[in-house]
Amino acid sequence: MTFKERIKNKAYSLGFTQVGISRVESDGEAEDQFRAWLSRGFHGEMHWMERTASKRGDIKNVLPDVQSVVSVAVNYYTNNTPQETKGKGRISRYAWGDDYHYVITNWVRQLATWISAEAKKEGVQCESLAYVDTGPILEKAWAQRAGIGWIGKHSNLVSADYGSWLLLGEVLLTINLEPDIPARDQCGACRLCIEICPTDAIPEPYVLDATKCISYLTIEHRGPIPDLYHSNIGNRIFGCDDCLDICPYNEHATPTSERAFAPRAYALSPDLKKLAHQTLSEFQATFKKSALKRTKHEGLQRNVEIARKNASQE
Numbered sequence: 577m578t579f580k581e582r583i584k585n586k587a588y589s590l591g592f593t594q595v596g597i598s599r600v601e602s603d604g605e606a607e608d609q610f611r612a613w614l615s616r617g618f619h620g621e622m623h624w625m626e627r628t629a630s631k632r633g634d635i636k637n638v639l640p641d642v643q644s645v646v647s648v649a650v651n652y653y654t655n656n657t658p659q660e661t662k663g664k665g666r667i668s669r670y671a672w673g674d675d676y677h678y679v680i681t682n683w684v685r686q687l688a689t690w691i692s693a694e695a696k697k698e699g700v701q702c703e704s705l706a707y708v709d710t711g712p713i714l715e716k717a718w719a720q721r722a723g724i725g726w727i728g729k730h731s732n733l734v735s736a737d738y739g740s741w742l743l744l745g746e747v748l749l750t751i752n753l754e755p756d757i758p759a760r761d762q763c764g765a766c767r768l769c770i771e772i773c774p775t776d777a778i779p780e781p782y783v784l785d786a787t788k789c790i791s792y793l794t795i796e797h798r799g800p801i802p803d804l805y806h807s808n809i810g811n812r813i814f815g816c817d818d819c820l821d822i823c824p825y826n827e828h829a830t831p832t833s834e835r836a837f838a839p840r841a842y843a844l845s846p847d848l849k850k851l852a853h854q855t856l857s858e859f860q861a862t863f864k865k866s867a868l869k870r871t872k873h874e875g876l877q878r879n880v881e882i883a884r885k886n887a888s889q890e
Protein backbone atom coordinates (compact mmCIF):
# COMPACT_ATOMS: atom_id res chain seq x y z
CA MET A 577 0.00 0.00 0.00
CA THR A 578 1.35 3.46 -0.85
CA PHE A 579 1.59 6.17 1.79
CA LYS A 580 -1.22 8.03 0.01
CA GLU A 581 -3.50 4.96 0.24
CA ARG A 582 -2.66 4.51 3.91
CA ILE A 583 -3.47 8.18 4.58
CA LYS A 584 -6.84 7.76 2.91
CA ASN A 585 -7.61 4.58 4.86
CA LYS A 586 -6.72 6.34 8.08
CA ALA A 587 -8.97 9.27 7.17
CA TYR A 588 -11.92 6.97 6.42
CA SER A 589 -11.35 5.09 9.68
CA LEU A 590 -11.57 8.40 11.58
CA GLY A 591 -15.03 9.05 10.10
CA PHE A 592 -14.47 11.17 6.99
CA THR A 593 -16.81 10.53 4.08
CA GLN A 594 -14.46 11.67 1.35
CA VAL A 595 -10.73 12.29 1.11
CA GLY A 596 -8.63 13.73 -1.69
CA ILE A 597 -5.13 15.04 -2.19
CA SER A 598 -3.82 17.99 -4.16
CA ARG A 599 -0.36 19.31 -4.80
CA VAL A 600 0.43 22.96 -4.07
CA GLU A 601 1.23 24.11 -7.57
CA SER A 602 -2.00 25.87 -8.34
CA ASP A 603 -2.67 28.14 -11.29
CA GLY A 604 -4.11 30.64 -8.81
CA GLU A 605 -7.50 30.98 -10.52
CA ALA A 606 -9.56 30.52 -7.35
CA GLU A 607 -7.26 32.90 -5.50
CA ASP A 608 -7.79 35.56 -8.19
CA GLN A 609 -11.55 35.01 -7.99
CA PHE A 610 -11.37 35.39 -4.23
CA ARG A 611 -9.57 38.75 -4.54
CA ALA A 612 -12.09 39.92 -7.15
CA TRP A 613 -14.91 38.90 -4.78
CA LEU A 614 -13.39 40.92 -1.93
CA SER A 615 -12.91 43.95 -4.16
CA ARG A 616 -16.65 43.85 -5.01
CA GLY A 617 -17.37 44.12 -1.28
CA PHE A 618 -19.33 40.84 -1.30
CA HIS A 619 -17.84 39.87 2.07
CA GLY A 620 -19.74 42.70 3.79
CA GLU A 621 -18.67 43.09 7.40
CA MET A 622 -16.60 39.91 7.46
CA HIS A 623 -13.47 42.05 7.78
CA TRP A 624 -11.51 39.06 9.01
CA MET A 625 -11.55 37.84 5.40
CA GLU A 626 -9.73 41.01 4.28
CA ARG A 627 -7.29 40.80 7.17
CA THR A 628 -6.32 37.26 6.21
CA ALA A 629 -6.49 37.82 2.45
CA SER A 630 -2.77 37.24 1.86
CA LYS A 631 -3.08 33.80 3.48
CA ARG A 632 -6.37 32.88 1.81
CA GLY A 633 -4.91 34.01 -1.50
CA ASP A 634 -1.66 32.06 -1.10
CA ILE A 635 -1.49 28.95 1.05
CA LYS A 636 2.30 29.36 1.30
CA ASN A 637 1.64 32.30 3.59
CA VAL A 638 -0.07 29.86 5.93
CA LEU A 639 2.63 27.17 5.89
CA PRO A 640 5.69 28.26 3.86
CA ASP A 641 6.94 24.77 2.93
CA VAL A 642 3.54 23.27 2.22
CA GLN A 643 3.62 20.82 -0.69
CA SER A 644 0.40 18.83 -0.40
CA VAL A 645 -3.10 19.36 0.93
CA VAL A 646 -5.25 16.47 2.15
CA SER A 647 -8.85 17.66 1.84
CA VAL A 648 -11.59 15.89 3.76
CA ALA A 649 -15.38 16.04 3.72
CA VAL A 650 -17.97 14.80 6.20
CA ASN A 651 -21.58 14.05 5.30
CA TYR A 652 -23.96 15.71 7.77
CA TYR A 653 -27.26 14.79 6.11
CA THR A 654 -29.87 13.22 8.38
CA ASN A 655 -33.22 11.90 7.28
CA ASN A 656 -35.33 14.47 9.15
CA THR A 657 -37.76 17.13 8.02
CA PRO A 658 -38.27 20.43 9.83
CA GLN A 659 -41.82 20.76 11.23
CA GLU A 660 -42.86 24.13 9.96
CA THR A 661 -46.12 24.91 11.70
CA LYS A 662 -47.04 28.47 12.59
CA GLY A 663 -44.94 29.88 15.40
CA LYS A 664 -41.96 27.65 14.67
CA GLY A 665 -38.64 28.82 13.35
CA ARG A 666 -36.22 27.17 10.97
CA ILE A 667 -32.57 26.35 11.59
CA SER A 668 -30.04 25.37 8.91
CA ARG A 669 -29.30 21.71 8.68
CA TYR A 670 -25.61 22.05 9.51
CA ALA A 671 -26.57 23.38 12.96
CA TRP A 672 -29.09 20.68 13.92
CA GLY A 673 -26.61 18.52 15.81
CA ASP A 674 -23.35 19.14 17.65
CA ASP A 675 -21.15 21.98 16.43
CA TYR A 676 -19.21 20.40 13.57
CA HIS A 677 -16.10 22.36 14.46
CA TYR A 678 -15.66 20.22 17.58
CA VAL A 679 -16.42 16.94 15.82
CA ILE A 680 -14.25 17.39 12.75
CA THR A 681 -11.38 19.41 14.24
CA ASN A 682 -10.65 16.50 16.49
CA TRP A 683 -10.48 14.16 13.47
CA VAL A 684 -8.28 16.40 11.29
CA ARG A 685 -5.86 16.86 14.18
CA GLN A 686 -5.66 13.12 14.71
CA LEU A 687 -5.05 12.66 10.98
CA ALA A 688 -2.29 15.31 10.95
CA THR A 689 -0.53 13.78 13.96
CA TRP A 690 -0.77 10.30 12.47
CA ILE A 691 0.68 11.40 9.10
CA SER A 692 3.65 13.16 10.72
CA ALA A 693 4.34 10.15 12.96
CA GLU A 694 4.18 7.72 10.01
CA ALA A 695 6.49 9.94 7.93
CA LYS A 696 8.94 10.09 10.84
CA LYS A 697 9.08 6.28 10.94
CA GLU A 698 10.42 6.48 7.36
CA GLY A 699 12.94 9.12 8.46
CA VAL A 700 11.00 11.94 6.79
CA GLN A 701 10.30 15.18 8.63
CA CYS A 702 6.74 16.34 7.93
CA GLU A 703 5.20 19.50 9.33
CA SER A 704 1.43 19.69 9.31
CA LEU A 705 -1.42 22.10 9.98
CA ALA A 706 -5.05 21.04 10.30
CA TYR A 707 -8.12 23.22 9.79
CA VAL A 708 -11.88 23.04 9.75
CA ASP A 709 -13.71 26.17 8.57
CA THR A 710 -11.90 28.76 10.66
CA GLY A 711 -8.49 28.52 8.98
CA PRO A 712 -7.50 31.14 6.36
CA ILE A 713 -7.90 28.60 3.57
CA LEU A 714 -10.14 28.51 0.49
CA GLU A 715 -11.48 25.15 1.57
CA LYS A 716 -13.87 24.60 -1.33
CA ALA A 717 -11.22 25.39 -3.95
CA TRP A 718 -8.77 22.93 -2.36
CA ALA A 719 -11.47 20.26 -2.08
CA GLN A 720 -12.27 20.73 -5.78
CA ARG A 721 -8.59 20.38 -6.70
CA ALA A 722 -8.45 17.21 -4.59
CA GLY A 723 -11.33 15.70 -6.58
CA ILE A 724 -13.90 15.66 -3.73
CA GLY A 725 -16.43 17.68 -5.69
CA TRP A 726 -16.88 20.85 -7.67
CA ILE A 727 -17.88 24.36 -6.62
CA GLY A 728 -21.50 24.64 -7.75
CA LYS A 729 -23.33 27.73 -8.97
CA HIS A 730 -24.46 28.44 -5.38
CA SER A 731 -20.71 28.49 -4.56
CA ASN A 732 -20.84 25.42 -2.30
CA LEU A 733 -18.98 22.22 -2.96
CA VAL A 734 -21.08 19.47 -4.57
CA SER A 735 -20.08 15.84 -4.73
CA ALA A 736 -21.57 13.63 -7.45
CA ASP A 737 -21.80 10.81 -4.88
CA TYR A 738 -22.93 12.66 -1.74
CA GLY A 739 -24.48 15.93 -2.88
CA SER A 740 -23.62 19.07 -0.95
CA TRP A 741 -24.51 18.26 2.67
CA LEU A 742 -20.79 18.07 3.29
CA LEU A 743 -18.54 19.91 5.70
CA LEU A 744 -14.93 20.45 4.79
CA GLY A 745 -11.53 20.38 6.44
CA GLU A 746 -7.93 19.87 5.42
CA VAL A 747 -4.42 18.95 6.51
CA LEU A 748 -1.53 20.93 5.03
CA LEU A 749 1.67 18.90 4.69
CA THR A 750 5.30 19.66 3.86
CA ILE A 751 5.70 16.36 2.02
CA ASN A 752 4.96 15.61 -1.59
CA LEU A 753 2.09 13.19 -2.20
CA GLU A 754 0.64 11.93 -5.48
CA PRO A 755 -2.32 14.25 -6.26
CA ASP A 756 -5.81 13.11 -7.19
CA ILE A 757 -7.60 14.32 -10.32
CA PRO A 758 -9.49 17.60 -9.76
CA ALA A 759 -13.29 17.38 -9.94
CA ARG A 760 -15.03 18.91 -12.92
CA ASP A 761 -18.11 21.11 -12.84
CA GLN A 762 -21.30 19.09 -13.35
CA CYS A 763 -23.89 21.85 -12.84
CA GLY A 764 -24.59 21.99 -16.57
CA ALA A 765 -27.38 24.40 -17.55
CA CYS A 766 -29.15 24.07 -14.18
CA ARG A 767 -29.95 27.39 -12.47
CA LEU A 768 -32.30 26.17 -9.73
CA CYS A 769 -30.16 27.46 -6.86
CA ILE A 770 -29.87 30.89 -8.44
CA GLU A 771 -33.61 31.11 -9.04
CA ILE A 772 -34.73 29.89 -5.61
CA CYS A 773 -32.54 32.22 -3.56
CA PRO A 774 -35.07 34.30 -1.56
CA THR A 775 -32.89 37.42 -1.62
CA ASP A 776 -31.27 37.11 -5.08
CA ALA A 777 -27.90 36.71 -3.43
CA ILE A 778 -26.33 34.91 -6.41
CA PRO A 779 -25.80 37.74 -8.95
CA GLU A 780 -24.03 35.41 -11.37
CA PRO A 781 -23.27 31.68 -11.36
CA TYR A 782 -20.55 30.72 -8.81
CA VAL A 783 -20.58 34.15 -7.17
CA LEU A 784 -22.38 34.80 -3.89
CA ASP A 785 -23.04 38.31 -2.66
CA ALA A 786 -22.80 37.44 1.01
CA THR A 787 -24.29 40.77 2.07
CA LYS A 788 -27.64 39.58 0.65
CA CYS A 789 -27.39 35.93 1.75
CA ILE A 790 -29.76 34.99 4.61
CA SER A 791 -27.00 32.88 6.08
CA TYR A 792 -24.77 35.96 6.36
CA LEU A 793 -27.58 38.22 7.55
CA THR A 794 -28.76 35.87 10.31
CA ILE A 795 -25.36 34.51 11.44
CA GLU A 796 -22.45 36.80 10.60
CA HIS A 797 -24.05 40.24 10.42
CA ARG A 798 -24.10 42.22 13.67
CA GLY A 799 -26.70 44.88 14.41
CA PRO A 800 -30.12 45.31 12.80
CA ILE A 801 -30.90 43.46 9.57
CA PRO A 802 -31.99 45.92 6.84
CA ASP A 803 -35.81 46.03 6.58
CA LEU A 804 -35.83 45.11 2.90
CA TYR A 805 -34.80 41.52 3.76
CA HIS A 806 -37.24 40.94 6.61
CA SER A 807 -40.12 39.37 4.72
CA ASN A 808 -37.80 37.16 2.65
CA ILE A 809 -36.21 35.80 5.79
CA GLY A 810 -39.55 34.15 6.62
CA ASN A 811 -39.16 31.87 9.63
CA ARG A 812 -35.40 31.33 9.23
CA ILE A 813 -33.67 32.11 12.50
CA PHE A 814 -30.22 30.71 11.75
CA GLY A 815 -28.82 30.35 8.24
CA CYS A 816 -30.58 29.26 5.06
CA ASP A 817 -30.50 26.04 3.05
CA ASP A 818 -32.67 26.93 0.06
CA CYS A 819 -29.88 26.83 -2.54
CA LEU A 820 -28.78 23.42 -1.25
CA ASP A 821 -32.25 21.93 -0.69
CA ILE A 822 -33.15 22.53 -4.34
CA CYS A 823 -29.94 21.02 -5.76
CA PRO A 824 -30.72 17.87 -7.79
CA TYR A 825 -27.51 16.29 -6.49
CA ASN A 826 -29.06 16.28 -3.00
CA GLU A 827 -32.07 14.24 -4.07
CA HIS A 828 -30.32 10.99 -3.25
CA ALA A 829 -28.37 12.15 -0.22
CA THR A 830 -27.70 9.27 2.15
CA PRO A 831 -27.93 9.76 5.92
CA THR A 832 -24.72 10.20 7.83
CA SER A 833 -23.58 7.53 10.27
CA GLU A 834 -22.13 10.22 12.57
CA ARG A 835 -24.37 10.39 15.64
CA ALA A 836 -23.10 13.83 16.65
CA PHE A 837 -25.12 15.29 13.75
CA ALA A 838 -28.45 13.86 14.94
CA PRO A 839 -30.89 16.78 15.47
CA ARG A 840 -31.14 18.18 18.98
CA ALA A 841 -34.58 18.46 20.58
CA TYR A 842 -35.08 22.08 19.48
CA ALA A 843 -33.57 21.75 16.00
CA LEU A 844 -36.51 20.75 13.80
CA SER A 845 -39.22 22.99 15.18
CA PRO A 846 -37.79 25.68 17.45
CA ASP A 847 -40.57 27.50 19.25
CA LEU A 848 -40.34 31.20 18.46
CA LYS A 849 -42.23 32.37 21.52
CA LYS A 850 -40.04 30.33 23.87
CA LEU A 851 -36.89 31.57 22.14
CA ALA A 852 -38.05 35.17 22.39
CA HIS A 853 -38.03 34.79 26.17
CA GLN A 854 -34.71 33.00 26.36
CA THR A 855 -32.24 34.69 28.71
CA LEU A 856 -28.54 35.05 28.00
CA SER A 857 -27.64 32.27 30.41
CA GLU A 858 -30.31 29.95 28.94
CA PHE A 859 -28.94 30.71 25.46
CA GLN A 860 -25.40 29.90 26.58
CA ALA A 861 -26.45 26.66 28.25
CA THR A 862 -28.67 25.48 25.37
CA PHE A 863 -26.25 26.28 22.55
CA LYS A 864 -22.93 25.67 24.27
CA LYS A 865 -22.05 22.78 21.96
CA SER A 866 -24.04 24.02 18.98
CA ALA A 867 -23.07 26.14 15.97
CA LEU A 868 -25.93 28.47 16.96
CA LYS A 869 -23.77 30.24 19.50
CA ARG A 870 -22.04 31.97 16.57
CA THR A 871 -24.91 34.41 16.20
CA LYS A 872 -24.79 35.29 19.90
CA HIS A 873 -27.80 35.81 22.14
CA GLU A 874 -28.43 39.26 20.72
CA GLY A 875 -28.33 38.00 17.12
CA LEU A 876 -30.71 35.12 17.80
CA GLN A 877 -33.15 37.46 19.55
CA ARG A 878 -33.02 39.79 16.53
CA ASN A 879 -33.68 36.88 14.14
CA VAL A 880 -36.51 35.49 16.27
CA GLU A 881 -38.17 38.90 16.36
CA ILE A 882 -38.16 39.09 12.55
CA ALA A 883 -39.52 35.54 12.24
CA ARG A 884 -42.31 36.32 14.75
CA LYS A 885 -43.19 39.50 12.88
CA ASN A 886 -43.40 37.48 9.65
CA ALA A 887 -45.58 34.82 11.34
CA SER A 888 -47.98 37.45 12.63
CA GLN A 889 -48.39 38.83 9.11
CA GLU A 890 -49.20 35.44 7.52
Ligand code: B12
Nearest residue numbers: 606609613668709715717731732733743744782791815816
Ligand atom coordinates in the same frame (compact mmCIF):
# COMPACT_ATOMS: atom_id res chain seq x y z
C1 B12 B 1 -17.22 33.20 4.55
C2 B12 B 1 -18.03 31.94 4.55
C3 B12 B 1 -19.42 32.05 4.40
C4 B12 B 1 -20.08 33.35 3.98
C5 B12 B 1 -19.84 33.55 2.47
C6 B12 B 1 -20.17 32.28 1.66
C7 B12 B 1 -19.32 32.08 0.42
N1 B12 B 1 -19.94 31.56 -0.62
O1 B12 B 1 -18.14 32.34 0.42
C8 B12 B 1 -21.56 33.09 4.38
C9 B12 B 1 -21.80 33.59 5.79
C10 B12 B 1 -22.62 33.69 3.47
C11 B12 B 1 -21.59 31.57 4.38
C12 B12 B 1 -22.74 30.84 4.19
C13 B12 B 1 -22.80 29.45 4.17
N2 B12 B 1 -21.81 28.62 4.49
CO1 B12 B 1 -19.97 29.22 4.76
N3 B12 B 1 -18.15 29.60 4.87
C14 B12 B 1 -17.42 30.68 4.71
C15 B12 B 1 -15.91 30.40 4.82
C16 B12 B 1 -15.45 30.74 6.22
C17 B12 B 1 -15.04 31.12 3.78
C18 B12 B 1 -15.56 30.98 2.33
C19 B12 B 1 -14.78 31.83 1.37
O2 B12 B 1 -13.57 31.78 1.32
N4 B12 B 1 -15.48 32.65 0.60
C20 B12 B 1 -14.84 33.52 -0.33
C21 B12 B 1 -15.53 33.45 -1.66
C22 B12 B 1 -14.76 34.20 -2.73
O3 B12 B 1 -15.56 32.12 -2.01
P1 B12 B 1 -16.66 31.52 -2.95
O4 B12 B 1 -17.90 32.33 -2.96
O5 B12 B 1 -16.80 30.10 -2.60
O6 B12 B 1 -15.96 31.72 -4.34
C23 B12 B 1 -15.18 30.67 -4.88
C24 B12 B 1 -15.82 30.08 -6.12
O7 B12 B 1 -17.19 30.26 -6.14
C25 B12 B 1 -15.02 30.62 -7.22
N5 B12 B 1 -15.53 31.80 -7.94
C26 B12 B 1 -15.65 33.04 -7.46
N6 B12 B 1 -16.00 33.85 -8.40
C27 B12 B 1 -16.14 33.12 -9.53
C28 B12 B 1 -16.50 33.50 -10.81
C29 B12 B 1 -16.57 32.53 -11.79
C30 B12 B 1 -16.96 32.95 -13.16
C31 B12 B 1 -16.29 31.16 -11.49
C32 B12 B 1 -16.38 30.10 -12.51
C33 B12 B 1 -15.91 30.80 -10.19
C34 B12 B 1 -15.85 31.80 -9.23
O8 B12 B 1 -13.75 30.98 -6.66
C35 B12 B 1 -13.88 31.32 -5.31
C36 B12 B 1 -12.69 30.83 -4.51
O9 B12 B 1 -12.67 29.41 -4.40
C37 B12 B 1 -15.88 28.85 4.54
C38 B12 B 1 -14.76 28.09 5.25
C39 B12 B 1 -13.45 28.28 4.51
N7 B12 B 1 -12.40 28.60 5.23
O10 B12 B 1 -13.38 28.13 3.31
C40 B12 B 1 -17.29 28.39 5.00
C41 B12 B 1 -18.03 27.29 4.17
C42 B12 B 1 -17.84 27.69 2.73
N8 B12 B 1 -19.42 27.44 4.55
C43 B12 B 1 -20.03 26.35 4.59
C44 B12 B 1 -21.45 26.23 4.78
C45 B12 B 1 -21.98 24.86 5.15
C46 B12 B 1 -22.28 27.34 4.62
C47 B12 B 1 -23.81 27.36 4.52
C48 B12 B 1 -24.41 26.17 3.77
C49 B12 B 1 -24.41 27.45 5.94
C50 B12 B 1 -25.90 27.66 5.98
N9 B12 B 1 -26.71 26.65 5.72
O11 B12 B 1 -26.37 28.73 6.27
C51 B12 B 1 -24.05 28.71 3.78
C52 B12 B 1 -24.09 28.54 2.26
C53 B12 B 1 -24.33 29.82 1.52
C54 B12 B 1 -23.74 29.79 0.11
N10 B12 B 1 -24.57 29.64 -0.91
O12 B12 B 1 -22.52 29.88 -0.03
C55 B12 B 1 -19.15 25.17 4.26
C56 B12 B 1 -19.46 24.73 2.83
C57 B12 B 1 -19.31 23.24 2.58
C58 B12 B 1 -19.54 22.93 1.13
N11 B12 B 1 -20.12 21.77 0.86
O13 B12 B 1 -19.20 23.69 0.27
C59 B12 B 1 -17.68 25.80 4.45
C60 B12 B 1 -16.63 25.26 3.51
C61 B12 B 1 -17.30 25.52 5.92
C62 B12 B 1 -16.82 24.10 6.14
N12 B12 B 1 -15.61 23.92 6.64
O14 B12 B 1 -17.48 23.14 5.84
N13 B12 B 1 -20.36 31.06 4.53
